Amino acid sequence: MSKPVYHIVGSYLSPYVRKVLVCMGIKGLRYTIDPIAPFLGGDDFEKLSPLRRIPVLIDGPRVINDSSVICQYLEDRHPTPSLYPADIGERAQARWLEEYADARLGEVIVAKMFYQRGPKRFLFKEDLDEASFNHARDVDLPACLDWLEPQMPQDGYLLGALSIADLSIASFFRNAGLVRFEVDAARWPRTAAWLRRTLGLPEFVRLAKIEDTIARVPLTEQATVLRELGEPVTQDTLGTSTPRKGVMRLD
Numbered sequence: 001m002s003k004p005v006y007h008i009v010g011s012y013l014s015p016y017v018r019k020v021l022v023c024m025g026i027k028g029l030r031y032t033i034d035p036i037a038p039f040l041g042g043d044d045f046e047k048l049s050p051l052r053r054i055p056v057l058i059d060g061p062r063v064i065n066d067s068s069v070i071c072q073y074l075e076d077r078h079p080t081p082s083l084y085p086a087d088i089g090e091r092a093q094a095r096w097l098e099e100y101a102d103a104r105l106g107e108v109i110v111a112k113m114f115y116q117r118g119p120k121r122f123l124f125k126e127d128l129d130e131a132s133f134n135h136a137r138d139v140d141l142p143a144c145l146d147w148l149e150p151q152m153p154q155d156g157y158l159l160g161a162l163s164i165a166d167l168s169i170a171s172f173f174r175n176a177g178l179v180r181f182e183v184d185a186a187r188w189p190r191t192a193a194w195l196r197r198t199l200g201l202p203e204f205v206r207l208a209k210i211e212d213t214i215a216r217v218p219l220t221e222q223a224t225v226l227r228e229l230g231e232p233v234t235q236d237t238l239g240t241s242t243p244r245k246g247v248m249r250l251d
């Protein structure tokens with residue numbers, strides 16, 4: 001039986017969306033995409049995503065929210081290649097590292113850094129909170145790296161084989177890179193080497209080319225550029241041209 005084509009709602013610049021797209025790429029799954037920023041979602045978007053967040057995965061009549069839930073769903077539906085360790089303890093550890101990335105790296109890299117430099121400025125026309133950005137870059141993120149460094153492997157991936165833990169954490173550091181934060185290899189050598197390895201995976205590399213192209217394109221024009229790049233962007237969209245603040249708090 002041929003594999004289904006899933007529909008994704010969410011921008012390629014979101015680390016949560018990237019995690020899902022990489023997971024799909026590794027599993028050989030095809031998708032169509034409505035690449036909207038959550039802040040441009042209209043009423044129909046909110047019906048599907050009550051927290052007004054991306055990604056959303058649509059599988060026929062089923063709507064699934066939250067990148068971790070989506071990745072687990074894809075794993076359950078398409079168990080090979082597996083992105084979750086077979087050992088129960090290691091599987092729990094992989095999920096914890098994923099949660100750490102989604103929660104803490106999300107707060108520091110997305111809310112305090114990426115959102116500040118991107119949507120807050122260009123969509124909501126608000127000033128950058130320089131002090132908060134600098135604190136995230138100089139204090140919070142280094143503290144995260146200090147915590148991650150001793151857990152990083154000399155070679156290979158966090159829990160031996162590549163897992164959801166690697167995809168999650170690397171996805172967030174890619175966004176840090178987009179706001180010019182580089183992991184200092186002298187201070188965090190294992191993390192820097194692991195990040196190079198992980199972001200060097202073909203699926204991250206494929207997406208990075210797309211991300212680099214659209215990063216400076218206004219949000220409302222990104223779909224056109226993505227179509228030109230050959231991405232499977234649908235004509236139907238849940239996006240509007242009127243920005244709205246989210247449901248959950250962002251800086």
Ligand SMILES: N[C@@H](CCC(=O)N[C@@H](CS)C(=O)NCC(=O)O)C(=O)O
Binds near residue numbers: 051054066067245250
């Ligand atoms: N726990 C969610 C978080 C998703 C999330 O926060 N996505 C961001 C995009 S990078 C978003 O939609 N933010 C809009 C908001 O929080 O209002 C997941 O893993 O999918």
